[in-house]
Amino acid sequence: MTQANPAGPTPALEEMPLIISVDDHVLEPRTLWWDQLPAGVRERGPRVVREKVTLEFSGGNYGFRRDVPDGQWCDVWVYDDLVFPTGLLHAPAGFPEDEVSNLPAIYEDFRPGVYDQAARLVDMDVNHVEAAVNFPNTFPRFCGQGFAERGDKDLAYRCIRIYNDWMIDDWSGGAGRGRLIPLTLVPLWDPELAAAEVRRCAAKGSYAIAFSENPSRLGFASMHSGAWDPLWEACQETGTVVTMHIGSSSHMPSTSPDAPLAVSMTLSSQNAQGSLCDWIFSGTLARFPQLTVAYAESQVGWMPYLLERADLVWRDGVGGVDLPQPPSSYVPGRVYGCVFDDQHGLISREAVGMGNIVFETDYPHSDGTWPHSREVAHRLCSNAGMDAEDTYRFLRGNAIKAFGLERFGITK
Known part of the structure; x- marks a missing residue:
């Protein structure tokens, strides 16, 4: 189906x-924490060991076996009690499609653009990309669960600060x-x-954070508890956008x-649907009217019906919430x-x-469109009958507004 386009x-x-x-990924430097942590805690901090492993997947969960003689060489992240193997699916950009599968990998298996800044900028040029937001890619996971799950919270916070300073500087x-x-x-x-x-990060020039689509699933306070209000106040105060990647609930x-x-891959947008319900019905979007959120890899085709249903529930008044405005009213531009x-x-x-739709190339993941993102975007826009204005908003204009990219010199 192609929508008619009278505008042009x-x-x-x-x-x-x-x-x-608005959603790419970077492979964390193998020696980042080893180089930065004091000698007394370095052995307990994140580091890479190379060994032979096999990888598995069943029922929505990844698994692995270590020290397997017939396994493949793998760069395994070890951090306190965490063991996290690097897999080919973390960064298969550039691999032939028939070679992409759930296999162990070492960093040298990947394109340099996965972890090297200069090479990444070249890969972006090849892909018709001016700018990109980069999520973590291995053991930190999509919102820092790899740190949050560790028992030593002082060490975990020190590791987060090291990561953030590396990301910014x-x-x-x-x-x-x-x-x-x-x-x-x-x-x-x-x-x-x-x-x-x-x-602290806003003062250094960073205005986006990775958060969980469902912190309750991680064992933390739910969106309905009000416990997160200090964080939302800081985000609203600094103009920091809250980004939530599919899978950031570790589920x-x-x-x-x-x-x-x-x-799991087909149903992935269900996580975003539940999350948006939480953001709306917890009253968070109502209490913080300048707060902006973004869902990475969420897609958008599900949004009209979800909001239609949410508005109906709100009008019926039997859902156990007290919102001053219909749920759908909190979404435009936010x-x-x-x-x-x-x-x-x-x-x-x-x-x-x-105004609520933004584009992502998802470099270097298997769903990503590198090095053909321009062609993919052109196909999507053409098939939808999008004119020059809507195409511009989709590919860059909305992202500039959502992430306040004027602060980085991107104004149009």
Whole structure:
């Protein structure tokens, strides 16, 4: 189905706007914490050991076996009681499609752009990308669960600060300034400390944090508890956007213990649906009217019905919440859904809200579109009948607004 476009045609391929990707990933430097932590705790901090392992997946969960003679060489992150193997699926960009599978990997298996700033900028140029927001990629996981789950919270917070300083000063600094947009982590176990870290990072020039789509699943306070209000106050005060990546609750939807990975991947947007309900019905968006949130890898085609249903529940008055305005009223210009392949969502963009849709290349993941993101974006926009204005908003204009990229010199 292609939507008619009376406003004008989609720009030609060579005239497509430069892309701003709101969801890419960077592989953490292998020696970052070893180099930065004091000698007394260095052995307990994150570090890499190389050994042979095998990887498994079942029922929405990854598994592995260590020290397997017939396994493959793997860079394994070891941090206190955590053991986390690096897999090919962490960064398969550039691999032939028939070689991409759930296999162990060492850093040398990957493209240098996965972890090297100069090489990343080259890969972005090849991919018609001007700027990108980068999430973690291995043991920290998508919102810092790898730190939050450790028993020694003093060491964990020290490790978070090391990561954030590297993200701001090194990965997003120098030649990366204005192109690699910093995204930092917060200590999820302490909302007050998290608020302080938001303010510290904002003072250094970072205005986006990774948060969990469902902190209750991680064993922390729910969105309905009010416990996170100090963090939201700090984000609103500093103009920091709250980003939530699919899987940041350490849980992926599945249907049974033996369901294949394909089931979880197909159902992944369910996490965002539940999360948005929490943000709305907890009253958080109502209490913090300047707060902005974004869902990475969420897609958007589900949003119109979810909000229609939420409004109906609100009008019936039997849902146990007291919101001053309909749930859908809190979304425009404040809740962004990130698209890499959602043709239905783009065709339904007026129902979704054109101002709420942003694009991602998801480099270097298997769902990513490198090095063909411009071609993919052109196909999506053309098939949806999007004119030059909507194409611009989708590929960069909405991202500039959502992430306040004027602060990085990106104004149009």
